[in-house]
Amino acid sequence: MSDPVTIQTAGVAAGGEVQETTAPGSGKPRSLWQDAWAELRKQPLFWISLALLAVFIVMAIFPQLFTGKDPAFAELRRSLEPPSAAAWFGYDLQGRDVYARTIYGARASVVVGVLTTVLAVLVGVIMGVIGGFAGGWVDSLTSRIGEIFIGVPYLLGAILILSTVAPAQENPGAVLITAVVIIVLSVLSWPIVARIARSSLLSVKHADYVLAARALGASPGRIIFRHLLPNSLAPIIVVATISMGSYISAEATLSFLGVGLRAPVISWGIAIADHTDYLRTALHAMLFPSIFLSVCVLAFVMLGDAVRSALDPKLR
């Protein structure tokens, strides 16, 4: 048995020598993903955004941890009362606790941001990979379909679809309202992911290692999943993380305009919309949801930035 102390020091030495991975015998072999992770770990921006996002995610899953109050409980006589010891963020127009509503509002934003990204990336990558790998008329077809959606201005398209689809439902539940917003946002944004996936795939499609795999008799599925996707994933991940923030702000914008999320869903965008008329008399009712919204979007964008600089070897 070897001495555990030497093993430990050897481990520390190997961890410290980030550049020395090429020297024979020293350090553990690292993949490019592990290199990116090591790069990511060094960035304070990454840790700040991760901490913020962790708070928002916990807030979305367990809002009860942050507030004991019922966000739906309304006391009209307290309408627009300013912040106090009893209600840190004051009361809104309906006399509901702004702090509780702001905490509960995180769920809608995080759910919309994450699920829209998942859906958009899923559809976008599938379409991009099909087009990029098949080429020819299939590529033209998928690209043109994407251009139809990309040709519609993002917000205008969302307003159009939401304002025509939404009234069809008499009394929709929170889940249905959120699902409609998520679907509309992802329908309008998957072509961006598809374009990036396609161009990224094309840049590695003719690499010699893909040719080598073909020469070995590899199936198209194997070439796509073992060679093309792992090598073209980096830009997709970057765009996905950055766009998560933009989906959240798009949701807030749509809710503000009255076509996105609606009651009974609690959302920062709705809270902002409800209190624009009381800006001068009761700023608090709008200020706190706005701050939360900005910080949440900022956290996602910062994370995307950190991921990009870790994955892009040119920035290293």
Add this chain to the structure above:
Amino acid sequence: MASQDDVILEVRDLVKHFPLTQGIVLKRSIGAIKAVDGVDFDLRRGETLGVVGESGCGKSTLAKLLMALERPTSGSVRVHGEDIASARGAALKRMRRNIQMVFQDPYTSLDPRMTVGDIVGEPFEIHSEVAPKGDRRRRVQELLEVVGLDPEHINRYPHQFSGGQRQRIGIARGLALQPEIIVCDEPVSALDVSIQAQVMNLLDRLQKEFNLAYIFIAHDLSVVRHISDRVAVMYLGKIVELGADAEIYDHPTHPYTQALLSAVPVPDPRGRENRERIILTGDVPSPANPPSGCRFRTRCWKAQEICSVEEPLLQVREGSGHPSACHFAEVHDVVHVA
């Protein structure tokens, strides 16, 4: 000389034209790049055929055709009598076990996201019948040892190796399926000269050890001479001269071969004074519109009327003991040092 039975690869009248199209919506064909235009040769077991020629003469396209990575416009590539160029599906996959490739650039021919073990083991995953699952890791380590790499490095990634080591990994991958033929497309031209020799010696050793047949494509004449038993000289998609290495290097009969050889650096200063420099004028004609008759006539000092009318066939001629595609083939030792 090996008997006719030992022929394991027969290439017959191989043609690859890449269509040139114009227009975006309505594409119409306005001609074709004649990358490979009627190539014939045989390859015997354990033999090395060198293929030389300048950039753009169709060497790499030829390699891709042999590997069935491109479909030929016409002609056939027979491996043990079976045409790989028209094979598909399972038959093609089975035939691929017999012919493998080593690529030019060791920096792009290895997937950067895979470990060496995964790269060299991929042939076993694709052809799962070759090695049982539990046996693969050991087989990969054996292969690494065969090509002179440390088997302990099986979990490393390509970026942790030098160019020469990477090329060894590429060679190990090519050997995995125990093919009889390996197509080497400029396997050393991306490496430092000192490393080139090591890799050449490795290829030499592996050939003897496994009785491999090589198609060795290169533009470096001295590298090709070192390793080849026979040499084919290509110009604009055609083989212009084909013979044993001594025949090509010491008794070239085609003017293009003579011009190529006259450009090889001679290490001996006295020999350098003796040798003759043949400087060709003009550029290589476009492969989309090659000259009539002999393709080399536009740059040839021997060109006569007949050269523009009648295409010289690659055959043994008066004045040339080995196949040469020139109406006026005659031995002309340009180097004068042999």
